[in-house]
Amino acid sequence: MPEETGPSATYYLRHFEIVVAHSVERYGDLLYPEETGVIEAFNALDRPARQLYARLFNRRHRWFLLENIEYAEIGPLGPPLDALICSGLARMERPGPDHWDEIFPVLTRAHLAAALKQERPKGTKNALGQRALARLETDPEALLPMIRLLHTETFELLMLLYFGNPWQDLSSLVLEELETTRHLPTPLSAHRLFQNREHLNAYLAARKVERRLHDLLEAGEIDAVLEEVMDITAFFEKGTAMGGYESFGKNARHIFARILTWFSGELRQVPDTEVMEFLTRAVALPLPADLLIPIQERLALHLRRSGHRTRLIGLLRSLRATDTPLTFRQEAIVARSLRYLSGRRKAAPAPEEITVELTPWTGTRGGRRLYTSEDGPVAVEEAVINHFRGRGFDGWHVENAFIPTFAAVTFVEAFSADVPGVFQSRYQSAPLDFYSMDFFERRAPLIDQLARDILSAPDPRALLTARYGELQGMALAGADWRRISPALFARALSALPLQGLVSVARHYLRHPKEHGTGMPDLLLLHQDNGEALWAEVKSPSDTLSDLQLHWLEHLTAAGFRAVVVRVTEPSA
DSSP, X not given: OOSSOGGGOOHHHHHHHHHHHHHHHHHGGGSOHHHHHHHHHXXXXXXXXXXXXXHHHTSSOSEEXXXXXXXXXXXXXXXXXXXXXXXXXXXXXXXXXXXXXXXTTTOOHHHHHHHHTOSSOOSOHHHHHHHHHHHHHHOTTSSOOEEEEOOHHHHHHHXXXXXXXXXXXXXXXXXXXXXXXXXXXXXXXXXXXXXXXHHHHHHHHHHHHHHHHHHHHHTTOHHHHHHHHHHHHHHHHHOOOOTXXXXXXXXXXXXXXXXXXXXXXXXXXXOHHHHHHHHHHHHTSOOOHXXXXXXXXXXXXXHHHHTOHHHHHHHHHHHHHOSSOOOHHHHHHHHHHHHHHHTOSOXXXXXXXXXXXXXXXXXXXXXXXXXXXXTSOEEHHHHHHHHHHTTTEEEEEOTTTHHHHHHHHHTHHHHTOOOTTSOSSTTOSSOTTTXXXXXXXXXXXXXXHHHHHHHHSSSHHHXXXXXXXXXXXXXXXXXXXXXXXXXXXXXXXXXXXXXXXXXXXXXXXXXXXXXXSOOOSEEEEESSSOOEEEEEEEOTTOOOOHHHHHHHHHHHHTTOOEEEEEEEOOOO
């Protein structure tokens, strides 16, 4: 437990300094002199000033209204703030139009009214903001000065080096210390994630471009993303310069290769013709093997799904023509493709369907269609559970939750295995390679041994139930302790074939990112006769996705009864 809690808590600074010191010790040789200077300036501050910087750094924004800064453990704000300003770690300045997106979330209606010189502002905050921005364009001093935290990018870099990923922050340390969460006791790797600054810069630049392209994809700007990706492809094909990327220098090839690999996994919104063109061109590029193999996998899958047998044969010939031995993943590409070409993989039969008639409710909630029940309007999944309850079933909405949770419990030793480079701090919920096929490839013998050990145990269900109790609440990738309660876990273990559960959990771990979605919505277990159903629920206008079909097929092959519940509605 922390030494102090409540308003006098000091763990913000303590944890901040732990991250800084560890990252400097481990990666100090990769830091630029100006970054080292920023760290030295921070360390030279007195304790209240360091506390203030750490507190502000942990907030979402980098601009602050003076009246919104108050911390009981720091005391009077003046001296520590003056110290931050004198050291160059903060600045008092008037924000301009270029800072608008950063400052608007921080501004209050009162500040916007002051900028507009209105005592009683009218309209929404957004409306006031638009008027204030227009005034700021012509009057740079319209807004009062604000505190701006500086050099945060240096400490964000240290956070990345400490956690080994860009999404964790100091809350991981805080929650662990407060004993509200736990992490796996994992062996820290002696292998550094980044070996030199060029490698680190390439990673940072690639993430910046990936985020921008991802935002464009999310906004539906598919054509803009395709245009840029095709330009990058042309860069590799012709070696031509790329406008806007000159600053990447020697890092350009690595950055572009990462982007192409990332994009190969983001093709769901892209028309088939463009998908085929991109993958065909990308797979012929001179990319590093670890970045090229995922593209080869995507192309082989696309060729099989679209029935391009001749082009699939060409891909297999190119794989086998190489002088280097095929990797585990490339062997898998070849094996699956040969089964398809030989006809041994026949077209899977359509999944079993059950029709359920439900009465729609007259309204919606959050844009979702609702259905009537004794307890009022419910979502379609709950309505189907109610229907099957009348037939003697208990039901749970377990979509994308039960199988990953079962996998985490069953194969937890594989999650914490000592693999070089995958654990950079003890606050990771998974190894850094978890969301890739490398996770399975590197641990296949261990996963297979764990499966054999579980299935050959004297009482495997009791063993897994005990494991669940030991792990419950732990930050463990895929495990959803809230949705998969101890009672549900025990009930499912008692009703479902254990061999099949181990099989589907193993399949999920072959590629957690790709296989982690599309699992059936419901688990239905009969109260008396032992009947069990995995059910994908489809309202009248829904269709099955490829991943949903994949999981229905795989669950059926593993010995389960996996069905589609088609919801119909009474005729008007």
